Amino acid sequence: MTVKLAIDCMGGDHGAKVTVPAALDFLRRDPDCSVILVGRQEELLPLLGQAKQKFGARLAIQHASEQVAMDEPIATALRSKKDSSMRVATELVKSGEAQAALSAGNTGALMAISRFVLKTLPGIDRPAIASVVPTLHGHTYVLDLGANVDCQPEHLLQFGIMGSMLISALEHKERPNVGLLNIGEEAIKGNEVVKRAGELLRESGLNYYGNVEGDDIYKGTVDLVVCDGFVGNVTLKTSEGLATMMSAALREEFNRNLLTRMAALIALPVLNAFKRRFDPRHYNGATLLGLKGVVVKSHGSADVLAFFCALEQAAKAARNKLPERIAARMALLPTPA
Amino acid sequence: MTVKLAIDCMGGDHGAKVTVPAALDFLRRDPDCSVILVGRQEELLPLLGQAKQKFGARLAIQHASEQVAMDEPIATALRSKKDSSMRVATELVKSGEAQAALSAGNTGALMAISRFVLKTLPGIDRPAIASVVPTLHGHTYVLDLGANVDCQPEHLLQFGIMGSMLISALEHKERPNVGLLNIGEEAIKGNEVVKRAGELLRESGLNYYGNVEGDDIYKGTVDLVVCDGFVGNVTLKTSEGLATMMSAALREEFNRNLLTRMAALIALPVLNAFKRRFDPRHYNGATLLGLKGVVVKSHGSADVLAFFCALEQAAKAARNKLPERIAARMALLPTPA
Numbered sequence: 112m113t114v115k116l117a118i119d120c121m122g123g124d125h126g127a128k129v130t131v132p133a134a135l136d137f138l139r140r141d142p143d144c145s146v147i148l149v150g151r152q153e154e155l156l157p158l159l160g161q162a163k164q165k166f167g168a169r170l171a172i173q174h175a176s177e178q179v180a181m182d183e184p185i186a187t188a189l190r191s192k193k194d195s196s197m198r199v200a201t202e203l204v205k206s207g208e209a210q211a212a213l214s215a216g217n218t219g220a221l222m223a224i225s226r227f228v229l230k231t232l233p234g235i236d237r238p239a240i241a242s243v244v245p246t247l248h249g250h251t252y253v254l255d256l257g258a259n260v261d262c263q264p265e266h267l268l269q270f271g272i273m274g275s276m277l278i279s280a281l282e283h284k285e286r287p288n289v290g291l292l293n294i295g296e297e298a299i300k301g302n303e304v305v306k307r308a309g310e311l312l313r314e315s316g317l318n319y320y321g322n323v324e325g326d327d328i329y330k331g332t333v334d335l336v337v338c339d340g341f342v343g344n345v346t347l348k349t350s351e352g353l354a355t356m357m358s359a360a361l362r363e364e365f366n367r368n369l370l371t372r373m374a375a376l377i378a379l380p381v382l383n384a385f386k387r388r389f390d391p392r393h394y395n396g397a398t399l400l401g402l403k404g405v406v407v408k409s410h411g412s413a414d415v416l417a418f419f420c421a422l423e424q425a426a427k428a429a430r431n432k433l434p435e436r437i438a439a440r441m442a443l444l445p446t447p448a
Numbered sequence: 449m450t451v452k453l454a455i456d457c458m459g460g461d462h463g464a465k466v467t468v469p470a471a472l473d474f475l476r477r478d479p480d481c482s483v484i485l486v487g488r489q490e491e492l493l494p495l496l497g498q499a500k501q502k503f504g505a506r507l508a509i510q511h512a513s514e515q516v517a518m519d520e521p522i523a524t525a526l527r528s529k530k531d532s533s534m535r536v537a538t539e540l541v542k543s544g545e546a547q548a549a550l551s552a553g554n555t556g557a558l559m560a561i562s563r564f565v566l567k568t569l570p571g572i573d574r575p576a577i578a579s580v581v582p583t584l585h586g587h588t589y590v591l592d593l594g595a596n597v598d599c600q601p602e603h604l605l606q607f608g609i610m611g612s613m614l615i616s617a618l619e620h621k622e623r624p625n626v627g628l629l630n631i632g633e634e635a636i637k638g639n640e641v642v643k644r645a646g647e648l649l650r651e652s653g654l655n656y657y658g659n660v661e662g663d664d665i666y667k668g669t670v671d672l673v674v675c676d677g678f679v680g681n682v683t684l685k686t687s688e689g690l691a692t693m694m695s696a697a698l699r700e701e702f703n704r705n706l707l708t709r710m711a712a713l714i715a716l717p718v719l720n721a722f723k724r725r726f727d728p729r730h731y732n733g734a735t736l737l738g739l740k741g742v743v744v745k746s747h748g749s750a751d752v753l754a755f756f757c758a759l760e761q762a763a764k765a766a767r768n769k770l771p772e773r774i775a776a777r778m779a780l781l782p783t784p785a
Contacts, residue, residue, distance in 0.1 A: 247693050247700075257631050260639040294594050294681040302597040302678055325685025329693040338682075341639055344631040345679055346686050348662025353687050356584050356666040357694060357726075363584075364722045371718045378715040381708050385701045389694075 113143045114429045116422060117200040117209035120150035121178040122216025123411045123418075130215065131158040133418035137426075138166050144426055145169035147209055150196040151176065175199040179220045181411060188220035189227060197221055201228040204404040210429035211405035213421060215413050222258055225399055225406045232434060234441040235401035239270050239340070240408065241277055242347065242397040245389050246331030252278055252287075253328065253336045256397060257344035267291070267308035267337055271317055272440050273400040274335040280431035281424065287334035290323030292342060298322065304339070312337070316443065354389070396421030398428060401437065405429045450480045451766045453759060454537040454546035457487035458515040459553025460748045460755075467552065468495040470755035474763075475503050481763055482506035484546055487533045488513065512536040516557045518748060525557035526564060534558055538565040541741040547766035548742035550758060552750050559595055562736055562743045569771060571778040572738035576607050576677070577745065578614055579684065579734040582726050583668030589615055589624075590665065590673045593734060594681035604628065604645035604674055608654050609777050610737035611672040617768035618761065624671035627660030629679060635659065641676070649674070653780065691726070733758030735765060738774065742766045 116137075120130040127150060134146045145168070148155050152174040162170055175196040179188040192198065197216050203209040205228050214221050218240070226238055241254035254274045259266060271289045278287040291309050293301040298309055300322060312319045320333045325346065328336055338346070361382075365375035375382070391410075395417035399406040405428045409421040453474075457467040464487060471483045482505070485492050489511040499507055512533040516525040529535065534553050540546040542565050551558050555577070563575055578591035591611050596603060608626045615624040628646050630638040635646055637659060649656045657670045662683065665673050675683070698719075702712035712719070728747075732754035736743040742765045746758040 245693075247696055260631065292682060294597065294678055294685075305678075325682040325687070326689030326692070328686055329689035341631055341642075342679055342682055345629060345662040345675075346682055348631075349665055349683050350662070350686060350690050352663030352666035353690055354694065355663070357691065359584055360725060361722055364718045364725070365715075367718075367721075374715045374718050378702075378711045378718075381701045381704075381711050381715075384704075385698055388697060388701070 112430045113145070114211070114426050115145045115147065115209045116425055116429070117147045117149055117173070117203035117212045118422070119196045119200040119212065119214035119216055120148045120155055121175070121196040122214045123409065123413060124181070124215075125414070127154050127158055129413060129415055129418050131155060133415045133422060135159075135162050136415065136419050137422045138162070138169055141423075141426065145171070147171045147173050147203055149173045149175050149200045149203070150178075173199055173203065179216050181217050183217055183220060185219045185223045188217065189223050198224050198228065201225050201404070201406060204406070205229055211407065211425040213407045213409060213425045215409035215411050215418065218257070218408055221406065221408055222399060225402050225404075229402045229404040229406070231401050232403055232438045232441060234444065235269055235273070235437070236266060238399050238401040239273060240397050241274055241400055243394050244328060244347070244350065245394060246329055249331050250394070251328055251331055251336055252334060253338070253343055253347065254400065255338065255340040255343050256347060257340045259340040262304060262339035264304055264307035264311055267304070267339065268311040268315060269401070269441075270337045271312050271315065271319070271335070272444075273437050274337060275317055276436040276440055277398055277400060277428070277433060278334050280433040280436055281427050284334065286318040288318045288320045289335045289337060290320045290327060290333035292328075292336050292338035292346075293322035293324065295324065296322050308337075392417035393420055396424040398424070398433070400433075403434055405433055449767045450482070451548070451763050452482045452484065452546045453762055453766070454484045454486055454510070454540035454549045455759070456533045456537040456549065456551035456553055457485045457492055458512070458533040459551045460746065460750060461518070461552075462751070464491050464495055466750060466752055466755050468492060470752045470759060472496075472499050473752065473756050474759045475499070475506055478760075478763065482508070484508045484510050484540055486510045486512050486537045486540070487515075510536055510540065516553050518554050520554055520557060522556045522560045525554065526560050535561050535565065538562050538741070538743060541743070542566055548744065548762040550744045550746060550762045552746035552748050552755065555594070555745055558743065558745055559736060562739050562741075566739045566741040566743070568738050569740055569775045569778060571781065572606055572610070572774070573603060575736050575738035576610060577734050578611055578737055580731050581665060581684070581687070582731060583666055586668050587731070588665055588668055588673055589671060590675070590680055590684065591737065592675065592677040592680050593684060594677045596677040599641060599676035601641055601644035601648055604641070604676065605648040605652060606738070606778075607674045608649050608652065608656070608672070609781075610774050611674060612654055613773040613777055614735055614737060614765070614770060615671050617770040617773055618764050621671065623655040625655045625657045626672045626674060627657045627664060627670035629665075629673050629675035629683075630659035630661065632661065633659050645674075729754035730757055733761040735761065735770070740771055742770055
């Protein structure tokens with residue numbers, strides 16, 4: 112199925128230097144897609160080379176005169192920058208000219224602008240952000256990752272529904288199993304919000320597994336782990352910190368003296384295979400869920416490969432009609448008394 | 449300073465087979481300490497060998513006829529097992545016969561029994577559990593780890609005070625710096641409870657650093673990270689899961705074929721040094737804080753070395769008068785209006 116992506120080319124730490132080459136790679140690899148590069152025309156054009164001739168109508172530029180800075184207050188981004196590349200990209204989804212928007216810019220601003228421009232689906236109180244983490248022989252989806260810090264049980268139920276539909280769209284797994292992140296397996300564990308959320312999930316008709324604990328995320332016990340945005344954000348950042356620390360320590364041990372450095376040389380292919388296996392670039396792309404349109408957030412520091420992976424994900428979510436899936440599943444919920 | 453420890457010898461996955469040898473090691477290494485082994489006399493006596501002659505009055509046995517099971521409901525442990533080894537050990541602290549109690553048993557039961565027998569210090573609403581995690585070149589204390597899942601801002605302030613006093617007692621660092629676990633550095637970030645807790649910590653006179661994020665735990669940005677028990681428990685379990693997964697993946701890569709297995713042989717001393725560096729046995733021992741007495745919880749699966757490390761920690765906390773430090777610091781807080 113053909114799909115058209117609107118790409119905020121100015122966002123992220125590296126801007127057009129990364130987003131444009133990634134978009135061109137994507138056009139080369141996926142002959143059924145087209146892209147609209149959104150940003151300052153005078154910056155984008157010189158990066159295109161022969162691409163315009165090569166891809167013809169599959170490659171378009173939409174000029175946008177402004178840019179949301181990485182540290183820009185959300186209110187400013189939303190109210191005073193109406194011609195930002197981020198905003199124009201989401202408006203292209205709103206108008207139906209594109210089926211998905213992608214940005215490596217400021218997360219808070221992207222969420223606020225997407226919500227303002229696209230609106231949430233019926234029954235969804237708050238959009239959420241989902242990401243995927245590697246397990247030993249697979250991966251696990253986790254949401255929410257920071258969009259919602261004060262959650263009610265109903266929000267966690269909505270996260271479960273939105274995450275399940277994301278997995279069905281991206282992985283063709285029709286009934287992914289859903290775990291609720293908690294501090295023990297028993298249903299009586301946890302704080303009041305989580306206990307009630309467990310009841311709602313149990314009655315939801317989702318493939319609900321029950322409570323899972325922190326270590327289940329990397330064990331791959333379930334396809335989807337649901338938690339509030341505070342816990343999700345802390346959990347993922349802690350994981351980043353631990354992985355960085357362990358890698359640094361391993362490097363230190365291999366650098367200790369001449370003998371260990373020789374061992375490092377011999378072990379290098381193995382260490383590189385290990386590194387490739389968990390290469391975070393392949394996991395780039397956090398989907399904003401619950402909007403009337405597909406929006407994917409790339410990591411701000413993404414390189415060309417990482418941004419390319421996020422583009423692939425956005426195309427897949429659009430092709431498999433993620434918002435429609437969520438809307439249809441939400442409509443099955445009993446109306447609150 | 450001489451110190452006497454009351455050891456619940458029956459708790460944990462391995463019971464007396466681990467706790468008794470660890471206690472004897474401890475008597476050998478620390479000539480200023482004595483221990484009371486609490487448990488079924490008929491099980492403990494055969495494990496002592498010549499120890500009674502060797503250590504004389506430094507080694508005593510206190511018979512306790514019952515044992516709290518690892519999966520025993522807290523209410524049963526508290527109400528129906530009044531002669532459990534866990535309870536008798538805490539009662540020895542209450543009566544002043546011992547200066548610290550140690551158990552590898554059921555965490556919830558240990559917390560409930562300790563609270564019931566010893567009571568909390570003035571101004572402390574709820575005891576907390578603190579643990580320590582390794583960083584690249586040091587370590588960070590984290591609390592709470594699961595005792596308190598629904599926290600008010602005042603509880604997080606109390607955790608900051610109790611944790612600071614723990615570090616001053618164990619590390620002789622008089623003004624450890626304290627970070628509040630949050631989802632961003634700015635004071636406006638986070639949920640309502642955390643925002644208010646930040647204000648209380650800022651006014652507390654503690655060495656308050658401000659907000660820290662998940663990755664700061666393993667960066668060692670601060671000496672103490674304060675969070676509610678839900679977040680703390682999830683964070684630590686997620687870390688365990690990730691470390692286990694990374695180790696398993698590294699093992700898989702080194703086991704892939706003949707060539708990689710040869711590389712593993714050569715890299716073995718380096719890999720072992722890496723493993724030793726983060727050996728969790730050296731970090732065993734989570735301190736229960738806020739009680740009128742020192743109680744330390746060992747990991748249930750602790751071996752002799754791990755249990756020994758927890759004994760060392762309990763002795764240090766008792767010698768440096770941890771409860772008295774917390775009580776004195778709490779008395780400095782302004783009385784609520």
